[in-house]
Amino acid sequence: MRAIVDDKKLIVKVCKLYYFDGMTQAQIAKRIGVSRPIVSKMLSKAKEEKIVEIFIKDESAHTVDLELHIEKKYGIKEAIVVSKSGYGSGVLLDLLGQAAASYVSKKIGNIGSLGISWGKSVSSFVDAYPFEKNENVKVVPLIGGMGRSELDLHSNMLTLKLAQKLHTHCSYLYAPAMLKNIDTKNRLLESEDINGVLQEGNAVDMAIVGIGNPVVHSTMEEIGYLSNEDVESLRESSAIGDINSFFFDIDGVPLTHPLNDSIIGVDLESLKAIGTTIAIATGDNKTLSIHSALLGGAVDVLVTDDETAQKILDIEQK
Structure with a gap:
């Protein structure tokens, strides 16, 4: 049997029958007069010795490969890479x-509540979300408001917009995102409406969050x-990024900084405890x-593009 498995000409024939003619291993075994396990071994040997090389000819193959590498490198649940x-x-x-x-649309039937941060990336998610009735999901803002400008990027506004698309209910966080006067912030946090x-x-x-570069x-x-x-x-x-406007360093550790103490929102440690936090981010300035x-x-879960994904993978870990 060893001689049959090592017969290069027979291996090539088996490969042609299997890959080009679409025959099953059992059909090939019957045709050449060997057992099906022998055919399986011959196909495996063909790959090992590069007699056969398999390529996926599709534009998505490149992005799928990046997704798998990101998932492996960082140990996250899933990466979604767009070309x-x-x-x-x-x-x-x-x-x-x-x-x-x-x-999210595929997963939303299994959840009871969805948190919404703020910013351009999160806004792109809300804009793209389809109109679908889902009354069992409550939409919740994750941070207070960002002043008077760019209201369409604010957490409350995005929360309302998504709730309307889902034909469901939502909460509102009636507080600024940042209060540098800590006494005033603490008094606000005593409010049942805000703390609740x-x-x-x-x-x-x-x-759903974005990832920013604060500098x-x-x-x-x-x-x-x-x-x-x-x-x-x-x-x-040495701030390198922010999520939900909480700032962190090169290792992803929250900064000990007065601005982090001033934020009214769900912090990084609390985000870690959430079942699934999905971040949408792209751009050269955001690679690190x-x-x-x-x-x-x-x-x-990370949603990004292929160029950004490759640059992330090129970063050497300590």
């Missing part, structure tokens, strides 16, 4: 929102919620931010 294909940042963000919306919504946010089954092209700075002094202070403290967020353990 950038030369699209501009606006269209790409729409594609990422669609990918995240598709993922934060407790709801801590207990959601699934959360390079920061949306919080762009809309005036972080001053130049704040950004410089974060830079000096995403890498560090994944190291920190607050993200379970």
Whole structure:
């Protein structure tokens, strides 16, 4: 039998019958007069000796490969990688929102509550989400409001918009995202309305967040919620990223910083306890931010593009 398994010409014949003619292993075994396990061994040998090499000829094969590598490198539940294909940042963000919306739509029947952060990435998710009746899911904001500008990016607004699409109910967090006066913040947290919504946010089954870079092209700075002094202070403290406006370092560890103490929202440790936290992020300025967020353990599912994914994978871990 060993001689048969090592017969290169017979191996080639078996491969042609199996891969080109579509015959089963049992049919091939009967045709050449050997047992089915022998045919199986010959097919395995063909792969080992590179007589046969299998390629998946599909544009999604590249992104699937990136997904698998990210999942393995960071130990997260799932990575969803979208092909950038030369699209501009606006269209790409729409594609990422669609990918995240598709993922959540498939899972939403198994959850009772969904937490919504703020920002452009989260807004792209809400915009892409289909209209579907799902009255059993409550939508909850994960952070307070970000001033008076860009209201369409605020957590409360996005929460309401998604709840309307789901034909369901939601909560509202009537508080600013940041209060630098800690006494005032603590007094607000004593309010049952505010504290109650934060407790709801801590207990959601699934959360949708973005990942920001607070010191390079920061949306919080762009809309005036972080001053130049704040950004410089974060830079000096080695801030590398933020999730739900809580800042972290290169290892994904929350910063010991006054700005983190001023945030009214669900913090990074609480996000870790949520069943599934989905982060949507893209961009050269966020490569290290995403890498560090994944190291920190607050993200379970990452939605990004292939270029960003490759740059993340190229980062050497300590």
